[in-house]
Amino acid sequence: MWIYEKKLQYPVRVSRPNPRLAKVVITQYGGPDGELAASLRYLTQRYTMPIPQAKAVLTDIGTEELAHMEIVATLVYNLIKDAPLEEIKRAGLEGYYADHDRALYFVNAEGAPWTAAYIQSKGDPVTDLHENMAAEQKARSTYEYLIQLSDDPDVSDTLKFLREREVVHFQRFGETLNLVHEYLERKKYY
Amino acid sequence: MDPQGLNLLKKIMALEFTCIDFNLYLDTHPDDRRALAEFNAASDALAAAKKEYETLYGPLTNFGQSPSPQAWRWIDDPWPWERTF
Numbered sequence: 001m002w003i004y005e006k007k008l009q010y011p012v013r014v015s016r017p018n019p020r021l022a023k024v025v026i027t028q029y030g031g032p033d034g035e036l037a038a039s040l041r042y043l044t045q046r047y048t049m050p051i052p053q054a055k056a057v058l059t060d061i062g063t064e065e066l067a068h069m070e071i072v073a074t075l076v077y078n079l080i081k082d083a084p085l086e087e088i089k090r091a092g093l094e095g096y097y098a099d100h101d102r103a104l105y106f107v108n109a110e111g112a113p114w115t116a117a118y119i120q121s122k123g124d125p126v127t128d129l130h131e132n133m134a135a136e137q138k139a140r141s142t143y144e145y146l147i148q149l150s151d152d153p154d155v156s157d158t159l160k161f162l163r164e165r166e167v168v169h170f171q172r173f174g175e176t177l178n179l180v181h182e183y184l185e186r187k188k189y190y
Numbered sequence: 191m192d193p194q195g196l197n198l199l200k201k202i203m204a205l206e207f208t209c210i211d212f213n214l215y216l217d218t219h220p221d222d223r224r225a226l227a228e229f230n231a232a233s234d235a236l237a238a239a240k241k242e243y244e245t246l247y248g249p250l251t252n253f254g255q256s257p258s259p260q261a262w263r264w265i266d267d268p269w270p271w272e273r274t275f
Contacts, residue, residue, distance in 0.1 A: 004252050006264075007199060009207065011275035056217040064210060074271040168214065175218035 002063070009067040010161045012074045013154040019091035022079035023109060024149050028072045028162070030106025030114040033138040035072055039065035041119040041135060045128045051183050054125060057176045058132075061169050068162055073104050075155060126184075129177040136170035191247065191268075196275070198243050202250075205236040 028034045042062035049055045080088070080102045088097050095111055106114035122128055143163035150156045191199075212229035219225060240250055248263030249256030258264060 003255050006250050006252075006270060007203060008270045008273075009210075010203065011200065012271075013275045053218055053220070057214065060210075060214055060217060064214075070270065077271050168211065172214050172218055179218065 002066075008071055008074060009064070010071055010158060012071060012078065012158050014075065014078045015152045015154050017081070017083035017087065018079045018152055018155075019083045019088045019093045021150060021152060021155060022076045022083075023091055023093050023096070025072065025079065025146055025155070025159075026076050026107060027109040028139070028142060028146065029069065029076060029104065031108035031142070032118045033135065033142045034106075034108075034114075035065050035069035035139075036106055036114055037118040038135060038139060039063075039069060040116075041121070042132065044119070045121045045132070048121075048123050049125055049128075049180075051179060053179050054129070054176050057172055061172065064165070064169075068165065071158060071162065075158060077102075077104060079155070125180045126177065129173055129180060132173045133170055133177070136166045136173060140166035140170070191273075195243070195247050198239065198246075200275075202236065202239045202243060205232055205239055208232040209236055 030036055039062050042058045042065065046055055046058035046062065049058055080093070083091075083102075085097075088094060096105075096107070099105070108114075120128075120131055122131070140163055143159050143166065147156050147159050147163070150159060209229065209232050212225055212232060216222065216225055216229060240256075244250055244256050248266050249258050252264060
């Protein structure tokens with residue numbers, strides 16, 4: 001069961017319509033290291049986690065990633081909502097416009113649609129937690145590239161918040177991996 | 191929404207962020223009593239701030255988590271992606 005909260009996790013403000021920036025930020029919505037992939041990866045791996053801490057961490061971080069998906073969607077929505085068609089064309093977003101108008105869709109920065117092939121669920125908790133730590137680092141790198149590409153300080157502020165969360169999640173997954181290792185060691189001797 | 195309401199909403203966002211971060215920390219450190227006390231203090235403050243906000247501006251959560259006395263205000267604009275800070 002999930003409950004929706006009618007608020008963002010972190011405030012979003014954009015200075016002006018900016019389809020060029022929207023075109024790259026959208027990769028954190030539907031790209032390989034984006035928030036949809038993150039959320040679904042953790043929420044589907046949690047069923048085969050062996051210890052309570054791991055089930056909780058995957059449930060909670062998977063849920064927080066849904067809130068991050070909403071933040072990224074809000075950024076993209078506000079960056080293209082009032083953009084004139086001429087600017088959309090100049091930004092190279094006309095292909096996206098042809099398929100989706102100014103609606104939100106899960107694509108990477110080049111327009112490739114989201115695929116479940118971005119994520120893995122192996123049943124081995126050590127393998128899955130390593131994947132998750134790598135996923136957090138990949139998302140952190142992507143946010144750093146987006147911050148470099150951003151010419152809107154308001155957008156950069158929100159991107160910096162999201163980057164920080166990747167660092168915290170990486171830390172929590174690392175601790176979870178240690179707890180799983182301890183559990184597996186204990187199991188060996190009983 | 192008036193600036194007062196927006197400030198209250200920002201306060202809720204800050205308190206809930208505190209709760210989220212303590213929650214994740216406690217998931218891997220369930221025996222940390224000091225973190226648990228901090229979490230519970232933030233959780234109490236969050237509940238109080240949400241109650242105050244919802245009385246004035248309508249429900250923050252769906253499916254019965256927030257009451258809706260008098261009128262059904264869940265459908266009221268703005269939705270999170272429409273709000274400007």
